[in-house]
Amino acid sequence: MDLGLLAPEISLAATAVAVILLDLFVERKGALAIVSVIGLMVSAAFTIAMFGDPAQVSFNGTLAVDSFALFFKLLFLGIAALVILASVDYVSKFERFQGEYHALILLSALGMLLMATATELITIYVSLELASISLYILAGFLKDPKSTESSIKYLLLGATASAVLLYGMALVFGSTGTTQLGEITQQVQALGAQGVADNPALVLGIILLIAGFGFKIAAVPFQMWVPDVYEGAPTPIVAYLSVGSKAAGFAVILRVFSSAFGLPDWLSLDWGMVFAVLAAIGMTVGNVSALPQTNIKRMFGYSSIAQAGYLMVGLAAMGVASAGETIGQSTILFFLLSYSLANLGAFIAIIAITNKIDSDLIEDFSGLFKRSPLLTLGLTLCLISLIGMPPAAGFMAKFYIFGGAAQNGLLWLVIIAVLNSVVSAFYYLRVVKVMWLGEPASVEKVPSSGALRVALTITCLGVLFVGILPGFAMKAAELAAKMFGI
Amino acid sequence: MAFDIAFWLLAIVSVVAALAVVTLRNIFRAALSLVLCFITVAGLYVTLSADFLAAVQILVYVGAISILLILGIMLTRDVQLGSPTNKLRFPAFLAAIVFFGTVAWAVLNTTWGISPQGPLEPTTATLAGKLFGENGYILTVEIAAVLLLAAILGAIVLVREK
Amino acid sequence: MLADFGFVGLFIIVAIAFSALLIILPVVFRYLKIVPYNPNPIKNATFECGMETIGRTWVQFNFRYYFYALIFLALDVLAVFLYPWAVELRQLGTSGFLGALVFIIVIVVGYLYAWQKKVLEWK
Numbered sequence: 150m151d152l153g154l155l156a157p158e159i160s161l162a163a164t165a166v167a168v169i170l171l172d173l174f175v176e177r178k179g180a181l182a183i184v185s186v187i188g189l190m191v192s193a194a195f196t197i198a199m200f201g202d203p204a205q206v207s208f209n210g211t212l213a214v215d216s217f218a219l220f221f222k223l224l225f226l227g228i229a230a231l232v233i234l235a236s237v238d239y240v241s242k243f244e245r246f247q248g249e250y251h252a253l254i255l256l257s258a259l260g261m262l263l264m265a266t267a268t269e270l271i272t273i274y275v276s277l278e279l280a281s282i283s284l285y286i287l288a289g290f291l292k293d294p295k296s297t298e299s300s301i302k303y304l305l306l307g308a309t310a311s312a313v314l315l316y317g318m319a320l321v322f323g324s325t326g327t328t329q330l331g332e333i334t335q336q337v338q339a340l341g342a343q344g345v346a347d348n349p350a351l352v353l354g355i356i357l358l359i360a361g362f363g364f365k366i367a368a369v370p371f372q373m374w375v376p377d378v379y380e381g382a383p384t385p386i387v388a389y390l391s392v393g394s395k396a397a398g399f400a401v402i403l404r405v406f407s408s409a410f411g412l413p414d415w416l417s418l419d420w421g422m423v424f425a426v427l428a429a430i431g432m433t434v435g436n437v438s439a440l441p442q443t444n445i446k447r448m449f450g451y452s453s454i455a456q457a458g459y460l461m462v463g464l465a466a467m468g469v470a471s472a473g474e475t476i477g478q479s480t481i482l483f484f485l486l487s488y489s490l491a492n493l494g495a496f497i498a499i500i501a502i503t504n505k506i507d508s509d510l511i512e513d514f515s516g517l518f519k520r521s522p523l524l525t526l527g528l529t530l531c532l533i534s535l536i537g538m539p540p541a542a543g544f545m546a547k548f549y550i551f552g553g554a555a556q557n558g559l560l561w562l563v564i565i566a567v568l569n570s571v572v573s574a575f576y577y578l579r580v581v582k583v584m585w586l587g588e589p590a591s592v593e594k595v596p597s598s599g600a601l602r603v604a605l606t607i608t609c610l611g612v613l614f615v616g617i618l619p620g621f622a623m624k625a626a627e628l629a630a631k632m633f634g635i
Numbered sequence: 636m637a638f639d640i641a642f643w644l645l646a647i648v649s650v651v652a653a654l655a656v657v658t659l660r661n662i663f664r665a666a667l668s669l670v671l672c673f674i675t676v677a678g679l680y681v682t683l684s685a686d687f688l689a690a691v692q693i694l695v696y697v698g699a700i701s702i703l704l705i706l707g708i709m710l711t712r713d714v715q716l717g718s719p720t721n722k723l724r725f726p727a728f729l730a731a732i733v734f735f736g737t738v739a740w741a742v743l744n745t746t747w748g749i750s751p752q753g754p755l756e757p758t759t760a761t762l763a764g765k766l767f768g769e770n771g772y773i774l775t776v777e778i779a780a781v782l783l784l785a786a787i788l789g790a791i792v793l794v795r796e797k
Numbered sequence: 798m799l800a801d802f803g804f805v806g807l808f809i810i811v812a813i814a815f816s817a818l819l820i821i822l823p824v825v826f827r828y829l830k831i832v833p834y835n836p837n838p839i840k841n842a843t844f845e846c847g848m849e850t851i852g853r854t855w856v857q858f859n860f861r862y863y864f865y866a867l868i869f870l871a872l873d874v875l876a877v878f879l880y881p882w883a884v885e886l887r888q889l890g891t892s893g894f895l896g897a898l899v900f901i902i903v904i905v906v907g908y909l910y911a912w913q914k915k916v917l918e919w920k
Contacts, residue, residue: 151718155774162781166784168908168911169784169788169906169910170910173913173914176730182783206772208769210770245795246792249788249791249792252788253785253792256784256785257780257785260778269772269775272772272775272778275775275778275779276783278782279778279781279782279785282782282785282786282789283785286785286788286789286793289793290792300793323747324745324747324748326748326750346744349744350742350744350747351745352741353737353738353741421696567659569688637803638799641806645878654810666905678806680874681802681805682799684799684838686802689802693876694873694876695870695873695874695897698873699869700870702866703863703866703867706863706866707863709856709857709858709862710857710858710862710863715853759881759884759885760867760881760885761903763881763885763889764885764888764889766878766881766882767881767883767885767889767892767893767896767897768893769892773896776896776900777899777900777903777907779878780899780903780904781903783871783903784903784904784907786867786871787853787868787871787908787910788906788907788910788913790863790867791864791911791914794860794863794864795914795916
């Protein structure tokens with residue numbers, strides 16, 4: 150046992166406990182946000198200190214600390230910190246439960262960190278539940294009918310997805326006799342092509358795993374919860390859901406499918422094609438449904454379904470690519486980084502705007518440029534990144550991920566994806582047009598707190614930096630993808 | 636022989652109880668059939684030589700979860716209206732049948748690897764080693780503790796007035 | 798081990814048979830004309846501690862019960878994890894003890910929270 154390897158998780162858990170306890174005695178609740186952010190930064194410092202160390206397996210094979218895990222840990226810690234910064238204004242309106250709000254965000258982040266590092270099915274499941282249960286609660290935090298409805302829908306569908314996932318894990322365990330990902334791949338390879346064909350329970354198990362994880366990343370046809378949950382849940386939590394929970398889902402899928410079912414090639418080809426089909430349907434459904442939306446949160450719900458579709462193009466490429474090639478993995482990591490920055494940035498701007506105008510309708514964003522030029526500029530940049538236009542990060546992300554798929558012979562999928570990007574430009578640019586060209590409803594300025602401005606600046610600079618100088622981020626992603634699978 | 640009879644009896648009762656949970660209109664009765672289902676599942680664990688798990692099933696599910704469930708029903712307003720009819724009942728039933736058929740086909744057509752070792756006799760000590768021992772899942776146990784903490788926190792947040 | 802559970806099964810079978818017998822016997826006796834059968838409204842009324850029922854019997858519980866049930870559930874799960882540890886206390890040694898200690902501390906934080914937030918008080 151080596152507790153040092155768990156330093157980021159332990160410090161994060163300690164911060165969460167400290168926030169819960171401090172909340173009982175501290176009167177000024179604003180301090181809790183500061184404690185949370187400091188805790189996240191300490192955890193991130195531990196993570197950064199571990200970069201470059203050789204990958205290690207610890208706790209009897211339940212977790213692997215490799216650069217793949219570290220990459221995701223940093224991503225989750227950054228996302229959680231930005232969400233807490235973005236919630237400062239939002240939370241100050243709560244009469245009660247500010248401490249719990251921060252504690253639950255930290256606990257959820259802890260679950261995501263563990264998801265990225267776990268290499269054993271039971272540990273993956275428990276971590277996933279920790280991340281999800283905190284999010285179910287956070288979704289219902291406002292306690293108005295809409296928020297409660299979104300929480301209940303998320304809980305019920307999430308519980309069903311968990312059951313499906315457990316069923317899949319049970320079948321995989323039954324066919325291979327182990328829950329360790331590394332041992333599963335040995336068993337699967339020992340079975341051989343004929344062995345797997347004679348073993349439909351294993352195949353069914355893999356399909357159920359795809360379904361269970363597909364819920365987390367909002368892949369079609371497990372996306373039903375997305376628009377309703379996004380519409381009802383508190384806006385900062387929606388931001389957290391749309392990037393954190395999705396990235397965590399992809400972290401687990403990448404880990405499970407490339408280390409347990411990545412070999413032999415014919416097997417990865419099979420699930421690669423499943424992901425290719427899911428990707429094509431997901432992008433199309435998400436983008437077409439987003440077109441007529443009038444509520445910006447719902448629109449972002451459908452847009453996140455579409456983005457999950459683009460990300461799954463990478464999963465398809467990963468499955469189709471021959472063993473040892475990591476182009477699918479590294480482009481997914483890069484895409485997740487740029488998507489997280491852009492989507493978080495967009496939501497931070499939306500939080501600031503909706504705090505003032507008290508409406509989620511796109512038409513009420515009319516003429517915002519005249520009321521708050523900087524917020525409008527930030528939101529526009531993030532929307533451009535989500536479409537995938539230069540100079541924003543989204544362009545490079547799409548360029549890499551589609552390029553990787555095209556190299557591996559998935560040209561048909563890339564064509565669908567590019568067509569979809571064109572469709573997506575319609576609804577993203579509609580928001581931009583309303584903000585820049587519409588008539589403002591009033592001339593009142595839109596105020597924003599320092600924390601929000603800091604968060605928005607970080608994300609916007611990130612979007613620009615990754616977009617203009619993608620080499621650095623791509624290097625990190627490639628490194629993370631290479632170290633993978635130990 | 637007695638073993639087979641016990642298994643089939645438990646299996647049939649548990650399936651019938653589970654069907655009753657979804658078909659009964661009165662949700663209080665549905666909850667009670669769910670408890671019956673939990674008990675028979677505990678019995679099934681016994682037939683699989685998982686004695687500790689059977690005890691846990693009785694203690695946690697039959698003891699605590701069912702109380703929580705029935706309390707939940709007793710907290711609900713207009714509970715005597717029962718579970719409302721749903722026009723998706725039939726499609727849902729069909730989907731369930733298809734899923735059942737697929738799983739049954741897959742499980743029956745698989746040649747399962749069967750361990751040559753007999754079942755452990757008292758399982759508690761071995762489980763203790765697996766949960767808290769040097770070569771066990773101690774990390775997973777601690778994550779479960781944090782999960783429980785999050786659940787306590789969440790339940791209090793959601794149930795207390797704003 | 799299975800034989801021991803056989804006794805549990807036997808006990809359950811006897812319990813079910815006994816309960817069923819208590820329901821079936823009066824019906825059989827009435828059919829055999831061993832007991833008389835002249836119902837009237839007072840005889841058919843629900844008997845509850847000698848009092849007549851007023852209003853609906855279905856009352857909505859106070860939601861505070863829910864907290865107790867939930868805290869009890871957490872305690873239950875805690876006990877389930879600690880029981881095997883207690884059985885193997887000596888063999889598991891210090892590391893097992895520390896593991897259990899961390900487990901308990903994390904749950905105790907939850908209790909402390911519930912206590913300080915006055916969830917356990919009945920007002």
